[in-house]
Amino acid sequence: MAGVSLQCGDCGALLRSVEEAQQHAELTSHSNFAESTEPVLNLESDLHTKRTGHSEFVDKTSETVKPISLEVPKAAAEVGEAGSSSSQSEELIVPEVDKKILEELEAMGFPTARATRALHYSGNGSLEAAINWVVEHENDSDIDQMPMVPANTKIEAPKPSLTPEQLKAKQQELRIMALRKAEKEEEKRAREKIRQKLEEDKAERRRKLGLPPEDPSTAKPPPPVVEEKKPMLPIKPVTKVERMRECLRSLKQNHKEDDAKVKRAFQTLLTYLGNVVKSPDEEKFRKIRLSNQSFQERVGAVKGGIEFLELCGFEKIEGGEFLFLPRDKVDFPVLRSAGSELDSAIKNPFFGVL
Numbered sequence: 001m002a003g004v005s006l007q008c009g010d011c012g013a014l015l016r017s018v019e020e021a022q023q024h025a026e027l028t029s030h031s032n033f034a035e036s037t038e039p040v041l042n043l044e045s046d047l048h049t050k051r052t053g054h055s056e057f058v059d060k061t062s063e064t065v066k067p068i069s070l071e072v073p074k075a076a077a078e079v080g081e082a083g084s085s086s087s088q089s090e091e092l093i094v095p096e097v098d099k100k101i102l103e104e105l106e107a108m109g110f111p112t113a114r115a116t117r118a119l120h121y122s123g124n125g126s127l128e129a130a131i132n133w134v135v136e137h138e139n140d141s142d143i144d145q146m147p148m149v150p151a152n153t154k155i156e157a158p159k160p161s162l163t164p165e166q167l168k169a170k171q172q173e174l175r176i177m178a179l180r181k182a183e184k185e186e187e188k189r190a191r192e193k194i195r196q197k198l199e200e201d202k203a204e205r206r207r208k209l210g211l212p213p214e215d216p217s218t219a220k221p222p223p224p225v226v227e228e229k230k231p232m233l234p235i236k237p238v239t240k241v242e243r244m245r246e247c248l249r250s251l252k253q254n255h256k257e258d259d260a261k262v263k264r265a266f267q268t269l270l271t272y273l274g275n276v277v278k279s280p281d282e283e284k285f286r287k288i289r290l291s292n293q294s295f296q297e298r299v300g301a302v303k304g305g306i307e308f309l310e311l312c313g314f315e316k317i318e319g320g321e322f323l324f325l326p327r328d329k330v331d332f333p334v335l336r337s338a339g340s341e342l343d344s345a346i347k348n349p350f351f352g353v354l
Contacts, residue, residue, distance in 0.1 A: 007036040014040045092148035095120045101127050104294045108268075109275055109285045110134065113146040120147045127294065128264060135267045138274055179350065241337045244311050248345045251304030252352035263346060265305050268298040270342040273312060273335050276325060280332075286325040288314070312338050 006015045008024060009032030015021045021033050097119040104127055105115035114134065122133040137143055203213060252262050275285040288295060288309075299305035306323065310316075313331055314323040345351045 004039045005036045006033050007038070008033055014038060016040050091151050093151045094146055095149045097124050101130060105130060107289075107292055108294050109272065109288070111144055113144050117143065117145070117147045120149075131264075131267060131271060134271060138271070176349070179348075240311060240334060241341065244308060244338050244341050247304050247308045247311060248341060249352040251302060251308070252345070254303045256352075261302065265299055265302040266342050266346045268295075269305065269308060270339060270346070272309070273339050273342070276330060277332060277335050277339070280327065280330045283327075286314075286327070286330070288323040290316075290321060290323060308338070 006018070006021045007013070008015065008021075008028075008030050010030040011028065013024060014036060015024055015033075025031055025033075094116065097116055101119060101124075102112075102115050105118070106112060110118070115130070118130040118133045118137075121137075122129040134143075206212070206214060248266070251265065255262050272285070272288070275282075279285055290296070290300060290306075299309075309323055312325070312335060313329050314325045316322070317324045
C-alpha cells in the first residue's frame with residue numbers, strides 16, 4: 001500500500017501532506033519525516049461541532065484518505081524557478097546616450113568611456129553639461145570606466161531641487177561669503193604679524209637700553225593697527241606663470257559681458273591640460289584640430305584661448321591646421337601651474353574684475 005501520510009520521526013505526529021510537514025518543521029524545527037501507511041483520522045460529528053461537547057462521531061477516514069505526494073507544490077516550485085531565472089537573466093548594458101554629443105566629446109579628445117559616463121550622469125542633455133560633469137569629477141577613480149545599467153531599465157536624470165536661476169544665485173552667494181571669510185582671515189593674520197613685529201621691536205629697544213624684559217602680565221595691549229591700503233600697481237609679467245595669469249585676465253576682460261562664455265573656455269582649457277597630464281603618451285590629447293566646431297565655439301573664438309595653449313607648449317603645425325604639443329616638450333610643472341591658474345580663475349568670481 002502506498003504511503004497515505006507522513007510521520008515525524010521526532011515526535012510521532014501524523015501529517016496529511018508535504019505542506020503540513022513543512023509547516024510542522026517550521027514550528028518545531030523537526031526534520032526527520034518518513035512515509036506512513038497509517039491514515040490520519042478524519043472524524044465528523046453526527047451533531048453540531050466539537051464545541052457543543054457531543055461525543056458521537058462517524059469515522060470518515062477511509063473515504064477521504066488519498067496516497068500522499070512527496071513532490072514540492074507546483075506553485076512554490078514555479079515561484080522559486082522564476083526568481084532564480086529572473087536574477088540570472090538580468091544583465092547589465094551600456095546606457096544609451098546622444099550619439100551626436102558623444103562624437104563631439106570624442107573629437108575633443110575625451111575617451112569613449114569617459115564621454116559616455118559624463119553624458120549619462122549629466123542627464124544626456126547638452127555638451128556643456130557633460131563637460132562640466134567631467135571637470136567636477138576628473139579626480140574620480142572610475143571616471144574612465146564605462147557605465148553599466150540593468151537592461152530594460154529606464155533611469156531618469158535626477159531633477160534639481162532649485163531652478164537654474166536659484167542655483168546660480170545660491171552659488172554666487174556662497175562664493176561671496178567664502179571670499180569675505182577669506183579676506184577677514186587674511187586681515188587677522190596681517191594684524192597678528194604687525195603686532196608680533198611691534199613686540200619684537202619694543203623688546204629690542206629695551207635690550208639696547210639695558211632694561212629688563214617687560215613682564216607680559218603688566219603689558220598694555222597695543223592699539224589696533226590700521227593697515228594702509230596701497231593702490232595696486234600693474235606689474236609687468238616676468239615669468240611664464242605670470243604671463244598665463246595675464247592672458248587669462250585679458251581673456252576675461254575681452255569678454256566681460258559674457259561670463260558663461262568665459263567660464264566655459266576656462267573649463268575646456270583645464271580639461272585639455274588635465275588630459276595631457278594624465279595621459280602624456282596619448283597623441284590625441286596633445287593634438288587639437290583648430291577647425292573643430294566644438295573647439296572653435298569654446299576656445300578658438302575666444303580671444304586669448306589659443307595664446308594660452310601656446311604658453312603651455314602647444315605649437316601650430318601643418319600650415320596652422322593643428323595645435324600640437326610634442327611629447328618631449330610636455331613640461332609637467334608648467335602644465336600643473338597652468339591648471340592652478342585656470343582653477344583659480346574659475347573659482348574666484350572677482351578674477352579679472354579688480
